[in-house]
Amino acid sequence: xxxxxxxxxxxxxxxxxxxxxxxxxxxxxxxxxxxxxxxxxxxxxxxxxxxxxxxxxxxxxxxxxxxxxxxxxxxxxxxxxxxxxxxxxxxxxxxxxxxxxxxxxxxxxxxxxxxxxxxxxxxxxxxxxxxxxxxxxxxxxxxxxxx
Amino acid sequence: xxxxxxxxxxxxxxxxxxxxxxxxxxxxxxxxxxxxxxxxxxxxxxxxxxxxxxxxxxxxxxxxxxxxxxxxxxxxxxxxxxxxxxxxxxxxxxxxxxxxxxxxxxxxxxxxxxxxxxxxxxxxxxxxxxxxxxxxxxxxxxxxxxxxxxxxxxxxxxxxxxxxxxxxxxxxxxxxxxx
Numbered sequence: 001x002x003x004x005x006x007x008x009x010x011x012x013x014x015x016x017x018x019x020x021x022x023x024x025x026x027x028x029x030x031x032x033x034x035x036x037x038x039x040x041x042x043x044x045x046x047x048x049x050x051x052x053x054x055x056x057x058x059x060x061x062x063x064x065x066x067x068x069x070x071x072x073x074x075x076x077x078x079x080x081x082x083x084x085x086x087x088x089x090x091x092x093x094x095x096x097x098x099x100x101x102x103x104x105x106x107x108x109x110x111x112x113x114x115x116x117x118x119x120x121x122x123x124x125x126x127x128x129x130x131x132x133x134x135x136x137x138x139x140x141x142x143x144x145x146x147x
Numbered sequence: 148x149x150x151x152x153x154x155x156x157x158x159x160x161x162x163x164x165x166x167x168x169x170x171x172x173x174x175x176x177x178x179x180x181x182x183x184x185x186x187x188x189x190x191x192x193x194x195x196x197x198x199x200x201x202x203x204x205x206x207x208x209x210x211x212x213x214x215x216x217x218x219x220x221x222x223x224x225x226x227x228x229x230x231x232x233x234x235x236x237x238x239x240x241x242x243x244x245x246x247x248x249x250x251x252x253x254x255x256x257x258x259x260x261x262x263x264x265x266x267x268x269x270x271x272x273x274x275x276x277x278x279x280x281x282x283x284x285x286x287x288x289x290x291x292x293x294x295x296x297x298x299x300x301x302x303x304x305x306x307x308x309x310x311x312x313x314x315x316x317x318x319x320x321x322x323x324x325x326x
Contacts, residue, residue, distance in 0.1 A: 020187050
């Protein structure tokens with residue numbers, strides 16, 4: 001019983017904590033940020049399973065987290081606001097050759113991050129980018145001026 | 148029989164930037180989200196400061212001390228404990244609590260049931276169950292004599308401890324156990 005409750009609380013706390021880290025996890029994460037995310041998960045595990053190391057307890061915890069994730073995913077698709085809450089919204093960080101300074105600052109992005117994404121699409125310089133979009137999964141999409 | 152695949156015509160539902168690039172950005176939500184995160188970070192900071200001060204146990208504000216007016220007992224304990232986390236409660240006995248080289252201490256049931264008394268140092272000579280609790284008898288050679296109880300709370304909540312040296316004033320410190 002307590003494992004299930006702890007798993008639900010832990011899931012939601014991690015969901016909010018990871019979201020408010022601002023710089024989105026996934027494609028934009030540095031190795032150290034990966035370590036931080038794993039560290040958070042590790043700390044939550046301690047309270048979730050407590051001193052009950054039984055197979056039953058572990059399986060119940062895993063199933064609870066799985067069910068929570070399924071529920072949250074369903075809610076995110078069903079309700080736009082909830083989807084924005086848990087997954088964020090795409091943000092245009094460069095438009096028509098203009099940096100969107102406020103968004104860049106708040107998302108803690110630098111021109112280097114955008115250029116790194118641009119290079120993967122074959123764009124050589126920043127002035128060849130028409131749009132750069134910070135996607136919900138943390139990737140940066142590049143639309144160059146030729147397209 | 149082959150199942151019929153469900154289809155739906157594609158509509159231009161994703162909001163555009165400059166009327167040419169479908170992004171689906173929701174800046175209004177994002178502004179609200181940034182305001183929310185600002186408040187949340189302030190809340191997190193306040194939470195950590197409160198924790199450092201001991202508002203959630205294991206710190207300066209959590210430490211407490213209570214004495215009987217007649218000087219029989221001086222109890223040092225944590226007024227805020229944490230669930231399933233070890234702590235020490237120390238009881239010092241004054242000269243008036245000691246009779247024939249022994250001191251007796253009665254503790255109410257709530258202490259045993261909720262705060263998870265794990266060990267007593269030194270070991271009592273005698274433990275007698277009754278009168279809604281347990282009475283320990285300890286040998287004493289020096290004054291003040293001190294006894295330590297190792298606690299590990301079994302469930303969260305607010306509990307009242309009942310401590311008494313038989314024939315003397317009873318004290319009832321309250322302890323809150325954090326989840």
